[in-house]
Amino acid sequence: MEWASQLCENRGLGSKMTDSKYFTTTKKGEIFELKAELNSDKKEKKKEAVKKVIASMTVGKDVSALFPDVVNCMQTDNLELKKLVYLYLMNYAKSQPDMAIMAVNTFVKDCEDPNPLIRALAVRTMGCIRVDKITEYLCEPLRKCLKDEDPYVRKTAAVCVAKLHDINAQLVEDQGFLDTLKDLISDSNPMVVANAVAALSEIAESHPNSNLLDLNPQTINKLLTALNECTEWGQIFILDCLANYTPRDDRESQSICERVTPRLSHANSAVVLSAVKVLMKFMEMLPKDLDYYGTLLKKLAPPLVTLLSAEPELQYVALRNINLIVQKRPEILKHEMKVFFVKYNDPIYVKLEKLDIMIRLASQANIAQVLAELKEYATEVDVDFVRKAVRAIGRCAIKVEQSAERCVSTLLDLIQTKVNYVVQEAIVVIKDIFRKYPNKYESVIATLCENLDSLDEPEARAAMIWIVGEYAERIDNADELLESFLEGFHDESTQVQLQLLTAIVKLFLKKPTETQELVQQVLSLATQDSDNPDLRDRGYIYWRLLSTDPVAAKEVVLAEKPLISEETDLIEPTLLEELICHIGTLASVYHKPPSAFVEGSRGVQHKRLPARAGSGESTESPDVGQSVSGVSDAPPAVIPSQGDLLGDLLNLDLAPPTTTVPPVPSSMQMGAMDLLGGGLDSLMGDEPETSGSHYRTEVPSPQPADFSERELGGDLGGSPAMGVGVGVGVGVGVGLGPAPVGMPAGLGAAPAVGGGLGDLFDLGGGVGMTSGSYSPPRVVWLQAMKAKGLEISGTFARRGGVIQMDVSLTNKAMSVMSDFAVQFNKNSFGMAPAGPLQVLTPLGPNQTVEVSLPLSSTGPVMKMEPLNNLQVAVKNNIDVFYFSCQYPISLLFVEDGKMDRQVFLATWKDIPSDNEAQFQIKDCHLSSDAASNKLQGSNIFTVAKRTVEAQDMLYQSIKLTNGIWVLAELRIQTGNPNYTLSVKCRAPEVSQYVSQCYELILKN
């Protein structure tokens, strides 16, 4: 309050026109004085007092003690005063619920006021008072206001329903306000429509399964009409709501797009971005060869560019979104590189974002310009920005091969500036360039070596050491350089230590004669003087490898490395799709799904892009059936190396050889595998269990960040053993004790090991279709006594991709039955009869007829309890009978449910671990191959298999008719009849049923 009183002294209390004087209050007895003023007879004085109260409230003083006095002022004709009192009420009602009741009468009275502004004010304020008792009184006035003749009152009442719902959802439903709200979508006033849409969208968000918004072509049409007429804010509400709709076909999609495109010229950036969201989403459904598709793409670019001339905060939001759009549809902005050039006066957050987009848009056509710009940026002031610019040059080299040489020379120029952080950053990226173009730019090594002393960041030091080790044969004084690092070995960070160890081993393998002493020194430093298990273990591995078979060591350590990929920082396709559905929102700014930063149930729902027309995906499936089509649609190898790496991590842990010996690929990972596959095995001799248990923790839930890091950091580090060292570490240490021992023979067989294991991954494909799909035993669904003599029994089966319901109808009555027909209630997976019930001849007494009813899964959907419940009505000439039955969910497993290995890995880690469920399958005596075969018969596909000691792990994928993917890991331990099944799915409610199917199929 000090500033307030000071100000007051300066200005003098005399300035009658201003309100700032209210911010001054005497310190003591202030409440008492205010109380007196509030109860004054003079209207003016009262008003002044209330203003003072509000001013105190603003700065955080507790003036709740004045509650009754303030509420007393409520009964007034003065609207300004009334609003102030209401403001006070909204703040303090919760802390004084009993006294708040005093206000109710006034509210109710105001809701009947002839002045619509007052009616609206009352209903608006009442909704903000979160006191249960008041809420009860709110219902009647609200109901009236929702039907008020004045649109201003109606639009306010519409929002009030959302407020009430936030306080007491049940009450809103019981009172039928939701229906009234739905009616308002057809209101004649566009603003009422917009607010109703906003309120409904918000309520729907907290009820993911309700069909509240019930968007259909009619309502969509109403919304599109209102879109042309309402305020800019209303347009945003409507567009955001439209984005949740999934058009039925590409024609509808196109017609909506046509009506939304004019919004791209709106002055309000939020309207533009929301329109872009709708278009980006609906475009997904348009066939690419359509003319309109191309037109639309062209129309999207200019408005996006225009967003960049908005205020910097909006530019930032726009750039974060453009970053997503560019990843999803690079063609839109491919010619617009120039607009992303950084301006000197841009705020830093805009600069950094622009830089990101520049790299994404870099191509052979514009690389010269981009490089010139980047070089310019590298001389700026802001350290982060400069670093990013240098890094960007490296990324350009990797992305656009033709430019690599120019990039390298630019980097060299920058190194010449001798600015410390520029040099370090440049060396880190040059290492990446070496990884991408081996044996091409070694000429620059000399320049790099000159800067050895100035490197003080671990990443840069490690990169430099890697370079020295990798090109040791070309650097005359490599041993001296490395030796200089070795002096302070224990002060280095782990990253540098590991790198140094590997580099010196490389050096030794290349120049064995002069460097023996050095290698011994580093090995002993790493193994005997270090407490770091990773380092120690890596040291031991090298030590043994070198002492056992130097030739093999050479093959392993100096193996050819796979090239690194150009796009390591792309957002994962599934996440990208979700973020595209959230364009304009916070999620798109953070590049995180809403569930990552929103509490509670809101926003937890994952949004997906609709499937392209003709892709065969059922687009009608509601939330349960959120199609994960994105996964399968995604280009097969957007992040190729990541997948490979993952796969290889899996590979790594594979245990001893099986029989097949395919040709040995000579990649670096293979090398790594050899090292472990054979080496370890022989090293560890009789103690395989220890490592087995250790591996388990390494593989299952890889974090995405981890991998890109490994990709860029670890692996680039050059040592094949790096990743390995970490993975195996503990096992070795524990199993063997510190003394290096001679290694038994066995390395010779090693390559075969890796190869053979790798091959196992293709196992799934090689297994033929053996047994048919699982079909449960027949049961009686409808007993004769309950159905006037008609007995129905039956089962379900999946044959050749068609779900069939095999029914036998038995007439146990005395008269003939005819005119059979069947109908299903809505059910969880939209099962519906695909044809009529074919009972051609009338069914005589004691006759039985067998019918196969083909089913489709495109019917109406409603969630059932249990999920696989099916309610059936059968009609004949006598009556209609109802029964319900449960089908095994395996019926819904479709034939193309085999997931690509990489997609599997990506999806597995993308599904949050909360969605993982574990089950035990007891008393099952099948071998893993037999189990895999059996499961495949029912469309449960084994994507990969790996064996860790005595345990087989089958990684399996299942796709349901509605596009849900289910991923499973089945663990089978030889000799143990109890299997463990882990199921991961985006719709976790399915998991339980899937596990039941496993049990049924495996035991059948």
Add this chain to the structure above:
Amino acid sequence: MIGGLFIYNHKGEVLISRVYRDDIGRNAVDAFRVNVIHARQQVRSPVTNIARTSFFHVKRSNIWLAAVTKQNVNAAMVFEFLYKMCDVMTAYFGKISEENIKNNFVLIYELLDEILDFGYPQNSETGALKTFITQQGIKSQTKEEQSQITSQVTGQIGWRREGIKYRRNELFLDVLESVNLLMSPQGQVLSAHVSGRVVMKSYLSGMPECKFGMNDKIVIDKQGKGGTTDDAGKSELGGSSGKQSIAIDDCTFHQCVRLSKFDSERSISFIPPDGEYELMRYRTTKDIILPFRVIPLVREVGRTKLEVKVVIKSNFKPSLLAQKIEVRIPTPLNTSGVQVICMKGKAKYKASENAIVWKIKRMAGMKESQISAEIELLPTNDKKKWARPPISMNFEVPFAPSGLKVRYLKVFEPKLNYSDHDVIKWVRYIGRSGIYETRC
């Protein structure tokens, strides 16, 4: 949606705090102060997430406006709203300053109550708001007046009220362009664009229907094909000279413009708000007239001296005059002294700004002027080279660098007895420098 809105002064004291949602507590006010306003480092993003609460902020002079939310709100909308909030406040009480905010806090609360309901932005057009948020207390309105207000606030034409009357129907059109340039030292245009605005001041009676026409390439080409050139319209407002038509990359309109009509026919029709407003914004990148060319020459003489020579050339009709020309030549941080010689205008070394500022009041087209400077440097052992920020320029010219011309603005008001010819129309073109930089 928006959960709360706070306004702080530069010290981080709260001036206004309005909470709309239950999930925003009082501690949010402090969280923003501690983590953003009082943060040790400069804030690196206008959106900050603190303990799962997101804060959007904008700054106006030394006042912070922050919107808070815990949900996945439409971020673009929140910023647009904050800007709008600033506009509304400016329209009510002028500059946004601590003093003005304190003086009008009751008004601001009233406004916040009206334009944001449960965090959803409502009608925020000042024209409409001023009809019923007056701070004089609503005088006894008649029933008709009340319903007129509500129908305007919620109506399709929320930006204009009925029954406006002027004795003289008059309108002013300002075409305001800012031309942006980034040029390499060798004179190569790295990027250039014009962002323009058409600002209209309308003093028209009734509910006039307006139609605006300019030399938009698409329209002209279409008419050319149809064979119906609107010559009358062309010569009506100042005539067309120079380029026939210009290619507009993109444009956005005030919400009064019927967008669907623009999309289908590319015609700009609307019922204007009363008084001043921005009719449209546009952007062009093709065939821009760059009013000035800057030719820099920087020579490092040893380690302690720099020689700088800058030539500027004006590139427009000799009959036109550019004004308020200012060239800003950055100098290194270790500058110890500067000697400047210029042919025209005044040049001064400003140590506090690390720049030589050269000002010329007026300059006609097709002229040239030059400045040369010798910069003495203190010897430093700083290894980092001077970053050489670009030379920037400011100016004002009386034409539109994009080449845009207003062809017509027709006014129809069928209910009142005045016609298009009775309306007095004024058009003015002003081209200003935006970010006009030449690297050196």
